[in-house]
Amino acid sequence: MKMSKMFFTTMKETPSDAEITSHILMMRAGLIKKTASGIYNYMPLGLKTIKKIENIVREEMNRAGGQEILCSAIIPSELIEESGRWSLYGDEMFRLKDRHSRDFCLGPTHEEVFTDIIRNEIKTYKQLPINIYQIQTKYRDERRPRFGIMRAREFVMKDAYSFDRDFEGQDSSFQNMYDAYNKIFERCGLEFKAVEADSGAIGGVGSVEFMVKSEVGEDAVVFCSNCDYGANLEKAQAIVQEHIGEDKKIIEKIHTPAIRSIEELCDFFSCDGAKFAKTLIYKADDKTVAVILRGDREANEIKIKNAIGTVIDFDMADEETVKAVTGAPVGFAGPVGIKTDILLIDQEIANGFNFITGANEEDYHIANVNYPEDFDGVVGDFRNVEEGEACPVCGSPITIARGIEVGHIFKLGTRYSEAMNCNFTDENGKINPMVMGCYGIGITRTIAAIIEQYNDEFGIKWPRQIAPFEIAVVPVMTKDEDQLKAAEKIYTQLMDLGYDVILDDRNERAGVKFKDIDLIGIPVRITIGKKLKEGKVELKLRTESESTDITLDELYPKIENLMKTL
Amino acid sequence: MKMSKMFFTTMKETPSDAEITSHILMMRAGLIKKTASGIYNYMPLGLKTIKKIENIVREEMNRAGGQEILCSAIIPSELIEESGRWSLYGDEMFRLKDRHSRDFCLGPTHEEVFTDIIRNEIKTYKQLPINIYQIQTKYRDERRPRFGIMRAREFVMKDAYSFDRDFEGQDSSFQNMYDAYNKIFERCGLEFKAVEADSGAIGGVGSVEFMVKSEVGEDAVVFCSNCDYGANLEKAQAIVQEHIGEDKKIIEKIHTPAIRSIEELCDFFSCDGAKFAKTLIYKADDKTVAVILRGDREANEIKIKNAIGTVIDFDMADEETVKAVTGAPVGFAGPVGIKTDILLIDQEIANGFNFITGANEEDYHIANVNYPEDFDGVVGDFRNVEEGEACPVCGSPITIARGIEVGHIFKLGTRYSEAMNCNFTDENGKINPMVMGCYGIGITRTIAAIIEQYNDEFGIKWPRQIAPFEIAVVPVMTKDEDQLKAAEKIYTQLMDLGYDVILDDRNERAGVKFKDIDLIGIPVRITIGKKLKEGKVELKLRTESESTDITLDELYPKIENLMKTL
Structure with missing residues (x-):
């Protein structure tokens, strides 16, 4: 491609709504243009990058036995209703009606569609296992789209679905995809970690997220400093520390006038948050839920929701509800005598002694509250782990770090196949539901993640395999005929050798060209300047600040060797 | 690909809702699966075919200087409102709201989006001309989706848009695309013709459709038997035949009790339809329109609408309206004294003599009606041409034949650039609107069109360049180890030679395999059977009924030669 002909505009200024590096650089390098909040158009350089990632994904998926298909983005409501997700999915799903007022959605994922295809086509165990995938545009009406294509409302996704005859088969399909995903993200040049995750709205029995370490990541990821353990904060298991040597004391009611918050209580009782059992009250659809946690802990709403079961609307209870279940104003809730439908007790509370709690009475707290003597409920892990706590494995x-989720693989079990009658006949003529897995990669988000890991103050520093062009050939003075001719010759020869090359034949100052080539992040730059008279050109890597002079004879072997290392 | 591993099911029966060959064969060969009316999923073989066409389109578009981008499928209403199309587009546009109740549509085409991108990025004449395109999924809520992917509600389209500084530039960009389209459809192996067409809802000043000749085509196409002239029936120009030697007679009112239709009138007056001037009454939004045509002619609603100007709702008038404008019941309308807002007179009427028309009075007609003596209005071409009429060129x-529209190129002029302020600065600092063109190819419809031209009673007969696989290697007895080994070796070697090969290693009878290979339309079949012992295999072309024996030594040179001819 000749840059003088390329549809390509860069920006010097940082766009006002761009907060993170990848978003800023994608806008500045002209890779994307915004159409509406969370909706972007991909310009030639951006699309080339998408295609490169798509090809890596496609190669590894095919190598792993996946077969590519392409499904409709619009899905009739009846299909989504079969799995129950039509009502489970809230505002995040774009819904629309056709001219006959029939309901459709824009697919946020495609479990139902793939399950429908397979139940119609696959009848016997002989046709299993199977893994089919697509690279397709997905839609999610995010509450808060942001960070450019990192959290967009329309995005390119690879989603694959495996169908097996049993759970061992599912495990093997899952492992197969786990391995393929590792290869894919390695080929993308990413520093990433596969961590345990919650299955979320998709449902299922096990899931792993592929997280790219990044300060701007929207997820908190828990790593062990010693072993391989890693988990999303939502999922990371809290370990109960044993409390020994303390006796359970007698419960005691204490007058605490207008003392409500944990801070005020710490002051009043002259002790730290760990001595208190705080009571959080939620509304889960039409049920009330109280969760009892140590005063210094953070609730983990995913763990709480998983304990309750299927929940659509979940939020903190309003003042009125709090009064109704505690019989007291907000600030004095406690587990003893509370009237919620569900009472969840964090294991730390169940294993601890003599907590101070609200008395469910205005201006009163109770000391020396103990489980199960004073209250009863479901004991479990309902809190976030904290930096420095013990790894559940070793x-x-x-440690806790930020991560960008670029891939997510799920064991779905029979969640969809049972609901949708996706069955097969085994050797004995018995009909069984298939056991499924689903596997997603955010193609466009992966671009953003790569930029977050590959950039400097001058712009993007693409890994060669993702770069829109591998080599830029830059004549210093386009008006100098010798320089332009030499540049064109090198450009043509490198293309003939199979490289992805761009020729910056624009009639601009060398400084402007270098800045643009750095901004769009081309890994190798060959500059043709004054030394051409001595038969030399300049070779510069995007990752290095210095260039080296090189004779035209040495150029091609040098490039060939260089490319093996990039 | 090994067929035993391929996700692939064929059907013996003709699906009940499939009316035309391409739809039947795509369903039977398992290329597509229906999700909802007009909405399909593409299975591995179908998707491979799409990709092959996409690659041909991409190569020729790039060669013609086009640059690929990718735009969002969801478009905010504000953009479409800028061109006025938000209200012009009726039910055919899928509309939806996001969680904040903002209006969006699923793009039926992308004029506004591309114009928006260009007005933001292109500022001066130096950056023009430019041609950008995308290969992307489009949505149109067709009133009557049918014929499989021929008229679907979701389809893959290549849409390109050119931006020039003036009309000469536009003409040159248009010609450039015209040439590229010819190459594309030639490479697809299609018998097609480029014909003049109406610009329709997209608007503009000139348009050409690429029509594939086919009996199942939904468009009527007019061809000249002698010269190159071709036009869509909607557009084809009617030539006025001169009437000489007749004198205009005196108007005469005739009692015609209960004689209403042209047939009844022909009987009553003992003459043919050409003697009558029929009066058709329409409602065009809030206006009434009368169109005067010869009794034996068919109205052309496109020509009529173009004469009226911008119209959203257009339909035959109801009985009440007819009574209001004629003062008589339906069946007695005529041009003399009619009270419509607009009166359109076909040129044949204006150039003819002494017509019989309705009298706008119950049970009366008038004879010897002449233009302009007895009525006045806008004279023009408002009818369909008929087989055997004179070509407007020579x-x-x-002749009139059926055609499938696979491509459509438009000169848009400044229709969008003026409405959307898509301007550039010229050498003299003057600001001008860009002059635009738009160019579409229905990628998925092209697949259907190819199948309509390439099939027989056994299935599809793909042209090699579009076929999902070029060569099928079929061991007659998969259980015969020698045969399977030989087949696998040939399969591997052909792949190493760069061919797209499928190995039918299924444990099925040879007849079943042959039928499937024929159905899915693989151009070349190599069968490994009993003669393997003599060092021979069978070579068969899909287009021929007989196979030839060939030694293994001859096989590869033969294939190489063969491929040059396919």
């Missing part, structure tokens, strides 16, 4: 201290 | 008889 006990070493954990 | 006067030879025309």
Whole structure:
């Protein structure tokens, strides 16, 4: 491609709504243009990058035995209703009606569609296992689209679905995809970690997220400092520390006039948050839920929701509800005598002693509250883990970092196949539901993640395999005929050798060209300047600040060697 | 690809809702699966075919200087409102709201989006001309989706848009695309013709459709039997035949009790339809329109609408309206004294003599009605041409055939650039609107069109360049180890030679395999059977009924030669 002909505009200024590096650089390098909040158009350089990632994904998926199909983005409501997700999905799903007022959605994922295809086509165990995938545009009406294509409302996704005859088959399909995903993200040049995750709205029995470490990541990821353990914060298991040597004391009601918050209580009782059992009250659809946690802990709403079961609307209870279940104003809730439909007790509380709690009475708290003597409920892990706590695998201290989720693989079990009658006949003529897995990669988000890991103050530093062009050939003075001719010759020869090359034949100052080539992040730059008279050109890597002079004879072997290392 | 591993099911029966060959064969060969009316999923073989066409389109578009981008399928209403199309587009446009109740549509085409991108990025004449395109999924809520992917509600389209500084530039960009389209459809192996067409809802000043000749085509296409002239029936120009030697007679009112239809009138007056001037009454939004045509002619609603100007709702008038404008019941309308807002007179009427028309009075007609003596209005071409009429270019008889529209190129002029302020600065600092063109190819419809031209009673007969696989290697007895080994070796070697090969290693009878290979339309079949012992295999072309024996030594050179001819 000749840059003088390329549809390509860069920006010097940082766009006002861009907060993170990848968003800023994608806008500045002209890779994307915004159409509406969370909706972007991909310009030639951006699309070339998408295609490169798509090809890596396609190659590895095919190698792993996946077969590519392409499904409709619009899905009739009847299909989504079969799995129950039509009502489970809230505002995040774009819904529309056709001219006959029939309901459709824009597919946020395609479990139902793939399940429908398979139940119609696959009848016997002989046709299993199967793994089919698509690379297709997905739609999610995010509450808060942001960070450019990192959290967009329309995005390109690879979604694959595996169908097996049993759970062992599912495990093997899952492992197969796990391995393929590792290869894909390695080929993308990413520093990433596969971590345990919650299955979320898709449902299922096990899931792993592929997280790219990044300060701007929207997810908190828990790592062990010693072993391989990693998990999304939503999922990371809290370990109960044993409390020994304390006796359970007698419950005691204390007058605490207008003392409501944990801070005020700490002051009043001269002790730290760990001594208190705080009571959080939620509304889960039409049920009330109280969760009892240590005063210094953070509730984990995913763990709480998973304990309740299927929940559509979930939120903190309003003042009125709090009064109704506690019989007291907000600030004095406690587990003893509370009247919620569900009472969840964090294991730390169940294993601890003599907590201070609200008395469910205005201006009163109770000391020396103990489980199960004073209250009863479901005991479990309902809190976020914290930096420095013990790893659930090896006990070493954990660390918490930010991550960008670029891939997510799920074991779905028979969640969809049972609901949708996706069955097969086995050797004995018995009809069984298939066991499914689903596997997603955010293609466009992966671009953003790569830029977050590959950039400097001058712009993007693409890994070669993702770069829209591998080599830029830049004549310093386009008006100098010798320089332009030499540049064109090198450009043509490199293309003939199979490289993806761009020729910056624009009639601009060398400084402007270099800045643009750096901004759009081309890994190798060959500059043709004054030294051409001595038969030399300049070779510069985007990752290095210095260039080296090189004779035209040495150029092609040097490039060939260089490319093996990039 | 090994067929035993391929996700692939064929059907013996003709699906009940499939009316035309391409739809039947695409369903039977398992290329597509229906999700809802007019909405399909593409299975592996179908998707491979799409990709092959996409690649041909991409190569020729790039060669013609086009640059690929990718735009969002969902478009905010504000953009479409800028061109006025938000209200012009009726039910055919899928509309939806996001969680904040903002209006969006699923793009039926992308004029506004591309114009928006260009007005933001292109500022001066130096950056023009430019041609950008995308290969992307489009949505149109067709009133009557049918014929499989021929008229679907979701389809893959290549849409390109050119931006020039002036009308000469536009003409040159248009010609450039015209040439590229010819190459594309030639490479697809199609028998097609480029014909003049109406610009329709997109608007503009000139348009050409690429029509594939086919009996199942939904468009009527007019061809000249002698010269190159071709036009869509909607557009094809009617030539006025001169009437000489007749004198205008005196108008005469005739009692015609209960004689209403042209047939009844022909009987009553003992003459043919050409003697009558029929009066058709329409409602065009809030206006009434009368169109005066010869009794034996068919109205052309496109020509009529173009004469009226911008019209959203257009339909035959109801009985009440007819009574209001004629003062008589339906069946007695005539041009003399009619009270419509607009009166359109076909040129044949204006150039003819002494017509019989309705009298706008119950049970009366008038004879010897003449223009302009007895009525006045806008004279023009408002009818369909008929087989055998004179070609508007050379006067030879025309023929009318059915065609499938696979491509459509438009000169848009400044229709969008003026409405949307898509301007550039010229050498003199003057600001001008860009002059635009738009160019579409229905990628998925092209597949259907190819199948309509390439099939027989056994299935599809793909042209090699479009076929999902070029060569099928079929061991007659998969259980015969020698045969399977030989087949696998040939399969591998052909793939190494760069061919797209499928190995039918299924444990099925040879007859079943042959039928499937024929159905899915693989151009070349290599069968490994009993003669393997003599070092021979069978070579068969899909287009021929007989196979030839060939030694293994001869096989590869033979294939190489063969492929040059396919």
